[in-house]
Amino acid sequence: MSDAIQKATDAATGNEPLVLLELIQRLKVRDVMTSKLVTVSRSDTMHAVQELMRQMKISGVPVEENGRFFGLVSIDDIIRALGGGYINDACSKHMTTKLVVLEDDMPLSFALRYFDRYRYGRFPVLNRDQHLVGIICQRDINRALLVELTNELNRIESVSSHMPGADMAYSIYVLREFPICKYDFENAGKAANQIKQVLQEKKFPPKVIRRIAVAAYELEINLCVHSDGGVLSWQISNGRAEIIARDAGPGIEDVEWACRDGTSTANEWIRSLGFGAGMGLANVKRVSDEFEITSKKGSGTTVKSVINIAAPELSVS
Amino acid sequence: MTLQQVMDTCGIEGVFVPDAQAAVTAAYTSDLLSDVMAHCPDGAVLITVQNHKNTVAVCTLVGAPAILVVHNREIPAEMSDVARREGVALLRTADDQFAASCKIAAALAKNS
Numbered sequence: 001m002s003d004a005i006q007k008a009t010d011a012a013t014g015n016e017p018l019v020l021l022e023l024i025q026r027l028k029v030r031d032v033m034t035s036k037l038v039t040v041s042r043s044d045t046m047h048a049v050q051e052l053m054r055q056m057k058i059s060g061v062p063v064e065e066n067g068r069f070f071g072l073v074s075i076d077d078i079i080r081a082l083g084g085g086y087i088n089d090a091c092s093k094h095m096t097t098k099l100v101v102l103e104d105d106m107p108l109s110f111a112l113r114y115f116d117r118y119r120y121g122r123f124p125v126l127n128r129d130q131h132l133v134g135i136i137c138q139r140d141i142n143r144a145l146l147v148e149l150t151n152e153l154n155r156i157e158s159v160s161s162h163m164p165g166a167d168m169a170y171s172i173y174v175l176r177e178f179p180i181c182k183y184d185f186e187n188a189g190k191a192a193n194q195i196k197q198v199l200q201e202k203k204f205p206p207k208v209i210r211r212i213a214v215a216a217y218e219l220e221i222n223l224c225v226h227s228d229g230g231v232l233s234w235q236i237s238n239g240r241a242e243i244i245a246r247d248a249g250p251g252i253e254d255v256e257w258a259c260r261d262g263t264s265t266a267n268e269w270i271r272s273l274g275f276g277a278g279m280g281l282a283n284v285k286r287v288s289d290e291f292e293i294t295s296k297k298g299s300g301t302t303v304k305s306v307i308n309i310a311a312p313e314l315s316v317s
Numbered sequence: 318m319t320l321q322q323v324m325d326t327c328g329i330e331g332v333f334v335p336d337a338q339a340a341v342t343a344a345y346t347s348d349l350l351s352d353v354m355a356h357c358p359d360g361a362v363l364i365t366v367q368n369h370k371n372t373v374a375v376c377t378l379v380g381a382p383a384i385l386v387v388h389n390r391e392i393p394a395e396m397s398d399v400a401r402r403e404g405v406a407l408l409r410t411a412d413d414q415f416a417a418s419c420k421i422a423a424a425l426a427k428n429s
């Protein structure tokens with residue numbers, strides 16, 4: 001695996017660096033994949049596929065008709081066809097049909113886990129209608145990460161240069177998003193922990209860090225336990241930390257009841273894991289300087305916590 | 318007092334101890350993770366029955382250096398793996414939560 005992908009995969013599994021980790025969680029597969037596809041139909045021969053690979057310098061060709069995806073012919077399939085003497089057969093006879101595919105709205109972090117787990121060179125990408133919309137390979141990921149890292153660097157330099165003489169703490173601008181999946185206890189708490197690490201690196205006061213960590217953790221767990229999945233985002237700018245949890249889950253029927261200590265809709269399994277104490281929203285409210293919750297039954301919930309930050313102490317040279 | 322002193326004084330088994338000299342300044346007894354998030358002090362040993370990796374995640378957020386699992390409950394590999402990664406000590410005792418809490422409280426009081 002290339003160094004960039006190894007680093008990003010390590011980041012996905014918890015081994016730094018944070019900037020790469022944030023990028024691979026923010027980017028979706030559709031942001032990275034090749035969408036201008038070269039495809040063949042089922043009746044095209046293996047020889048035609050071989051020629052296409054040679055001309056376009058590609059190593060895998062999807063078999064697709066009118067958006068419907070049937071399989072993939074890889075360079076290995078071509079080599080076997082040449083050796084087996086069936087290079088003029090229709091590709092439908094020899095294409096690989098048992099495939100692992102990705103969805104275009106998956107976070108890139110999921111794609112990296114797939115590359116690590118399955119060791120394939122590429123994955124077809126389908127949209128929600130199960131139409132083929134792209135293909136993603138390791139080269140696409142390398143290129144996308146390099147572009148995003150450059151953009152991130154330019155943005156940081158731009159923000160710094162536009163605030164001459166300003167208090168360094170108030171010129172800090174951080175924006176991160178984390179996708180949270182329903183019942184994903186494997187990763188529950190990781191987002192909050194990463195937020196805490198960033199705050200520690202930036203030397204924020206410990207009490208402020210704890211308040212932000214509590215708000216982030218409780219909102220993250222709520223997304224995991226009570227919603228159908230959602231996004232936890234946080235940003236720091238102008239001396240304020242904002243943590244926002246958005247989901248498209250079942251919604252909360254009685255918001256006031258849900259915000260009271262000790263009230264929970266968690267089932268027995270959730271409670272056996274130590275969750276479902278019914279203190280989550282109350283905890284978030286308690287540590288926040290501003291707290292907003294909007295929810296409608298059947299339409300999902302958005303919770304926003306704002307914590308005012310005192311400027312970190314600047315080193316005096 | 319140090320983690321080593323807590324273990325020696327209270328007869329506690331150290332299952333994974335990354336730093337035996339780590340300072341322990343408090344203790345907290347709870348099985349509800351949100352309650353731990355809200356109230357567990359920094360530098361505390363968390364005394365709990367919750368023997369799973371989510372407990373470790375909460376301890377890293379609140380700054381608790383060690384988890385004491387009671388009733389000699391088994392510490393699963395997943396919990397150990399996360400604890401090793403996060404540097405949180407895992408301890409175990411045959412005592413129940415009340416007995417373990419009393420012993421640690423007495424030890425902390427004697428050392429303060």
